[in-house]
Amino acid sequence: MTYSFEEFCADNRNAYGQDGVADLEQIRLNLERLIRENPEFVARECDPEFDYGIRELYKDPEKGFIVYSHKSVGGRTSPPHDHGASWAIYGQAWNVTDMTEYRRTDDRSTEGHAKIERTKAYRLEPGQVGKYGPHEIHQIHFEDEAGFIRVTGADLFKVDTLTYDPETESVKIVGAGSSAGSELPQPDAA
Numbered sequence: 001m002t003y004s005f006e007e008f009c010a011d012n013r014n015a016y017g018q019d020g021v022a023d024l025e026q027i028r029l030n031l032e033r034l035i036r037e038n039p040e041f042v043a044r045e046c047d048p049e050f051d052y053g054i055r056e057l058y059k060d061p062e063k064g065f066i067v068y069s070h071k072s073v074g075g076r077t078s079p080p081h082d083h084g085a086s087w088a089i090y091g092q093a094w095n096v097t098d099m100t101e102y103r104r105t106d107d108r109s110t111e112g113h114a115k116i117e118r119t120k121a122y123r124l125e126p127g128q129v130g131k132y133g134p135h136e137i138h139q140i141h142f143e144d145e146a147g148f149i150r151v152t153g154a155d156l157f158k159v160d161t162l163t164y165d166p167e168t169e170s171v172k173i174v175g176a177g178s179s180a181g182s183e184l185p186q187p188d189a190a
């Protein structure tokens with residue numbers, strides 16, 4: 001039987017403990033299952049033939065997590081960034097995304113200064129899902145017509161996040177919304 005989007009959302013709701021903390025590995029597995037067992041849903045929501053952009057597919061009224069579909073036109077490389085106190089789970093649906101993870105190595109004593117070092121680099125192929133916890137740093141790169149389903153713990157349009165520049169060893173708060181769709185090219189981007 002098909003794993004429906006409604007079941008997926010219910011399973012994510014059930015992945016929260018009594019303490020209100022989400023089991024990110026469980027949600028990652030749920031998203032893998034959705035992509036694997038419901039190709040019709042993925043085709044409908046992520047097929048690059050249809051409109052480009054980000055769409056909110058579901059927001060949970062109780063737990064606050066949000067499911068988005070992302071469809072890109074053109075490639076894009078984001079700067080290293082976090083999702084603030086939120087988390088994000090990326091499920092690749094079309095094409096591939098190259099992910100790089102970093103860890104912060106400075107002592108955070110100087111405002112605006114940050115050193116980060118690369119810890120992992122890997123490719124998400126269709127059907128593969130990556131998870132990124134609160135304040136974890138990653139960088140994302142994809143080519144034209146990538147599509148993915150993303151689940152976030154909160155509304156990234158309302159959460160302050162950090163963007164890092166390893167060249168200048170700097171960090172800045174980029175404000176609410178900056179990582180909500182920062183991985184996506186704008187319609188007029190070259």
Ligand SMILES: [Fe+2]
Nearest residue numbers: 088138140179
């Ligand atoms: Fe991100």
